[in-house]
Amino acid sequence: MxxxxxxxxxxxxxxxxxxxxxxxxxxxxxxxxxxxxxxxxxxxxxxxxxxxxxxxxxxxxxxxxxxxxxxxxxxxxxxxxxxxxxxxxxxxxxxxxxxxxxxxxxxxxxxxxxxxxxxxxxxxxxxxxxxxxxxxxxxxxxxxxxxxxxxxxxxxxxxxxxxxxxxxEDSILNFLSQKHILSGIYFGIMLVMLLYNLFIYFTVRDKSYIYYVVYIVIILLTQTSLQGFPFQYLWPHSPWMAIHGGFFFPSLVGIAGLAFLRVFLHTSEFTPKLDRIAVVFYIIYSISILLAIFNIYTASYALMEITAMLVSTYMLTMGIVIYRKGYRPAKFFLIAWTFFLVGVVIYIMKDFGIFPYNNITRYTMQTGSAFEVVLISFGLADRINILKKEKEESQTKALEALTENERIVKEQNVILEIKVQERTTELEAANKELSETFTNLKETQSQLVDSEKMASLGQLTAGIAHEINNPINFVKSNIKSLKRTLDELKQLYQQYALIEDGHQVAEKIAAAQKLKKDLDMDYSIKEIDDLLHGIDDGATRTSEIIKGLKVFSRLDEDTLKTTDLHEGLNATLILLNTILKDKVLVEKKFSQLPPVECYPGKINQVFMNILNNAIQAIAEKKDSEKGHITICTSSDASNVYVSIKDDGIGIKEEVLPRIFEPFFSTKAVGQGMGLGLSITHSIIEKHHGKIKVLSEVGKGSEFVISIPITQQTEKF
Amino acid sequence: MEKKINVLYVDDESNNLVAFKALFRRDFNIFTAVSAEEGKALMKEQTFHVILTDQRMPGVTGVEFLESIIGEYPDPIRILLTGYADIQAVISAINKGQVYRYITKPWDEQELKMSIENAYEVYALREANKELTTKLIQANEQLDFMLRQKLLS
Missing domain, CATH: 2.60.40.2380 (Immunoglobulin-like)
Incomplete structure (x- = not known):
């Protein structure tokens, strides 16, 4: 250039x-x-x-x-x-x-x-x-x-x-050899810089180095083409290249120099506006090259010269601007560029004759460019320092960040641990609360079950009262009658005893006979058997009822017992006797049942509930005829089955799925809590059994219960 | 000792019948029936002064039985015996069966005896009243007759 x-x-x-x-x-x-x-x-x-x-x-x-x-x-x-x-x-x-x-x-x-x-x-x-x-x-x-x-x-x-x-010849050849030594030195410097930067590029992979390498190659071509060396060594048989090279290289140097400078000084970051102008120069240089290709040499040359002047000013301006912004490589660039310009100026001065034309002044331009290349290379090397510094800084920062992270992680850990602890405490509290609630629920459930039982018992009480009052009534009454009869007998006995002294026997016998007749003793004697039978009957019946009540309301329900289900069924039927007897005929179809492991009180409650419902269903039918309840029992290897079938009103289809729901009742308010079948269901479930309902409105219902003969699980 | 009070006791529990008879046969003429039908049959043969009945019986209740005999036999004094205090039964006993007493089982002998006697007293008073009224009517008629004769003579 x-x-x-x-x-x-x-x-x-x-x-x-x-x-x-x-x-x-x-x-x-x-x-x-x-x-x-x-x-x-x-x-x-x-x-x-x-x-x-x-x-x-x-x-x-x-x-x-x-x-x-x-x-x-x-x-x-x-x-x-x-x-x-x-x-x-x-x-x-x-x-x-x-x-x-x-x-x-x-x-x-x-x-x-x-x-x-x-x-x-x-x-x-x-x-x-x-x-x-x-x-x-x-x-x-x-x-x-x-x-x-x-x-x-x-x-x-x-x-x-x-x-x-x-x-x-000698002097000329001597001169030339000296000149070529200088050229060799120049080549050497340039080649070393070229290889050096190329190696650095391969090492650090910083693209500014490859730009620089290209720039050096083109400078080398340009400068040596002044000496005619490319023609001699690179394309000795191509006069076309020899002629056109002189137009291509200066433009290429301009382009490569600009491209390198932009990468080297990060112009797009520091002076984005100035940076964009570079594109204009690329275009102008390209036009210059195109003009040379089409052999329009003068225009190409003129264009290149003007652009070269503008570009050198432009580069200096950018260098100064960026240097002022404190970017250190700009300093190296300015020094290098100054060296080169000084070389150029001396070269020109030599041409003006201010400096003598000698081997020193003749090579100031090459010297300048060599210095430029070396100094810029220093700048590039310095960039490594910057990069290193930046890297160190970023490493320090990364280290700091890591330390900070570690600290945060530690803090987080502490917080997390505290949170975990809190959560655990909360969970424990919740757990405790839950178990309390569960206990309460269990208690409530047990209370509900009990109260339901009491309610059904209450319903029975009236009937049972009548049932018990009758026997008690005639037992008590008979005892009184017997006592009176005994008194009369004693009286008669005494009368007869008077006879034993042998005086006035006939009179006494007559008196005794009269007394006997008055007292209607014959009837009384006959009556005694009836009365005793009544007492016996009353006592038996009372004790049966009491036994039934006891069986029904067994308080030993917390333990599993092997029980005869028939006993429970019978006890329940006894308790229901008063309600049953004038309305319902009960048919028992009992088969041989193995003893069943169960909670007898609970199972009796089930029987009571179902039988009670059956009786009510029959009562609601309001038939003059007696209703029928059929109780069938059967068993297989693992289960016993109890079927209780009535011919009452039956259960409506829409109600059927809900009958086991708690508090669901079709009865009028006050006539039942709606817990009977719900409790029945839960009792059967606790026994791992099943309850099925078949029902047809108007024809009656059938409840079929199946209970495993043995329970494997814990008590409830 | 003359027993002038005829008592009918209806109960489905025969033991009660036996007990009742044993208890009161010395005081009253006791007739027992194990069902309402039997009771009605007895009433055709015998005049009763006092009728006692159990409330809870299969088929026909005590109140129903009493109600059914009022038309034909209004005079006997009616007493209801029951094993438990069923308020509905009490109400219908008073309104429909027009009972004189409502006695719960187990019965108290004295109370029951007194009740029967009182009942008979009522019965007797009514009868006496009736008789007196008849006599009064007769006397009145005689007086009328005599007055007419007097007027005629």
Whole structure:
């Protein structure tokens, strides 16, 4: 790129009108001579002049510069060089130290005065050169003391500078070797930086390194193409690349440099507005490249030069802006960029003649670019420091976060433990409450069951009272009667006893007989049997009822007992006798039953409930005929079955599913709690038994209970 | 000792009948019946002064029995015996059976005896009243007759 910066200062041609024929005097004192200031130059604007026309032309102008600068021109230039060899050597070398000429042709005078031509330049294959170096070398044979005029035709699409050097072969080759050493050093630096950054890229995988590597490659290509090396080594057989490369590389350097800078300085973050301008430059550079491809060289070159100036300003601005924002890599970039610009400035000053044209000043641009590359590399390396620092910071932060996390986790653990403890306490309390509630419920249930039992007992009491009162009545009454009869018997006995003394026997017998008749003793004697039978009967019946009550209301219900269910059924029937006897005929179809393990009191309650319901169902039918209750018992290997069937009113279909619900009753208010069948159901369930109901309205109901013969579970 | 009071006792419990007879046969003429039908049959043969009946009997209750005989035999004094205090039975006994007494079992001999005697007293008074009324009517008729004769003569 720098070459084009330079060229901008040389738009004007520094040519003056030739006054006299310029001659180069080459003596032994001077081993190497810059002859640019001692030649005459003819501008052939159309490039159409033939050698003869050029040779005959009088339009030549003397060169005023040591290195003639012909600017950017599509013209061909003819250089007339008079050399007077005052040295002792007959063999001299003429060097055009400008490898980027499109065409270079040297016309040699032959001994017969005619000229022969030797062509070089980018239009020619590199292999034809006599000396395989980027600069153009021509071997001149001038006998000592002789004067020869050479004519050189040059043409270039690029900036044309004509550093012509005349010297002995030795001195020129020495010079060139020194120059190539410097180039080698430059290559070395650049290659090392390239490889170094490439390795770093492979190590750290930071994309700015690969951008940098690309940038270095393109800088290298650009800078070395100034020396003509790519043509020599990379595409020696491609004059097209040799010509166009000079247009591609500067644009590519611009693009790569911008791209690298944007990544390197994070411009999109620091100066997003400035950053977006870069796209414009990419487009302009691309246009410049396209123009070169279509051989519109002048426009391409002009566009590239203007853009290069703008881009360098733009880059500096961004560097300064970002540096001010405190981003350290910007410092490295600014220093590097300054070095490069200084190199460029010195290079230009050398061209202006402020600095002498020597091997140092000639390479300031390369030196600048080398420094730039190295310094930016430092910047990149520094980025590693930044990254490392950032990483350390983030690690510290992560560590802090971890510590914090650990602390939080610990705290959470403590909180959790407390919560768990609280929850456990709560649960325990709830559990306790529940078990209390459960106990209460159990108590309530047991109370309900008891009260239901008492209620059904209460219903019975009236009947039982009558049932017991009758026997008691006649027992008590009979005892009184017997006592009276006994009194009378005693009286009669005493009367008869009087007879024993033997006095007035006949009278006494008559009296006794009279008494006996008065007392109606014959009847009384006869009556005694009836009375005793009545007492006996009454006592038996009373004790039966009491026994029935006892069986029914067994208080030993908390323990499982093997019981004859028939006993319970009979006891229940006895208690129900008073209600039954004038309304219902009970038919018992008992089969042989094994003793059943059960809670007898509970089971009797079941029988009582079902029988009571059956009696009520029959009573509600209001038939004049007696109702029927059939009780069937049967058993199989594991269960006993008790079926109680009545021919009462039956149960309505819609009511049937609800009959076992607690407090469900079809009876009028006050006539039952609606607990009977519910309790029945729960009792059967507790016995792991089953209860089934078959019913038809108007025909009656049948309750079938099945109870396992043995219970495996705990008591309730 | 002359027994002038005829008592009928109806009860489905024959033991009660025996006991009753044994207890009171010395004081009253006791007739017993084990059912309402039997009682009614006896009443056709014999005049009773006092009728006692048990309330709870299969088929016909005591009140029903008493109610059924009022029309034909209004004079005997009716007493209801029952094993338990069934208020409904009491109410219907008074309203329908027009009982003189309501006595619960087990009975107290003295109370029962007194009740029967009192009942008979009522019966006797009614009878005497009836007789006197008849006599009065007769006397009245005679007086009427004599008055007419006097007027005629």
């Amino acid at each position: 720098s070459r084009y910066l330079v060229s901008m200062f040389f738009f004007l041609s520094f040519l003056s009108v030739a006054s006299a024929t310029e001659t180069v005097f080459f003596s032994d004192n001077t081993s190497r001579l810059d002859i640019g200031g001692s030649i005459e130059i003819l501008e052939d604007k159309a490039g159409a002049l033939s050698f003869e026309q050029a040779l005959a032309s009088d339009q030549y102008k003397s060169s005023t510069q040591k290195v003639p600068n012909l600017g950017l021109s599509s013209s061909a230039f003819w250089l007339k060089i008079h050399i007077r060899n005052e040295s002792s050597s007959g063999q001299l070398l003429l060097m055009l130290e400008q490898p980027n000429m499109d065409e270079v042709a040297l016309y040699f005078p032959k001994t017969d005065g005619t000229y022969t031509v030797q062509k070089m330049g980018e239009y020619q294959d590199f292999a034809i050169r006599l000396y395989q170096i980027p600069d153009y070398l021509f071997r001149l044979s001038i006998l000592p003391g002789k004067e020869v005029t050479y004519l050189m035709r040059i043409k270039s699409t690029e900036q044309i500078q004509v550093p012509l050097v005349l010297g002995t």
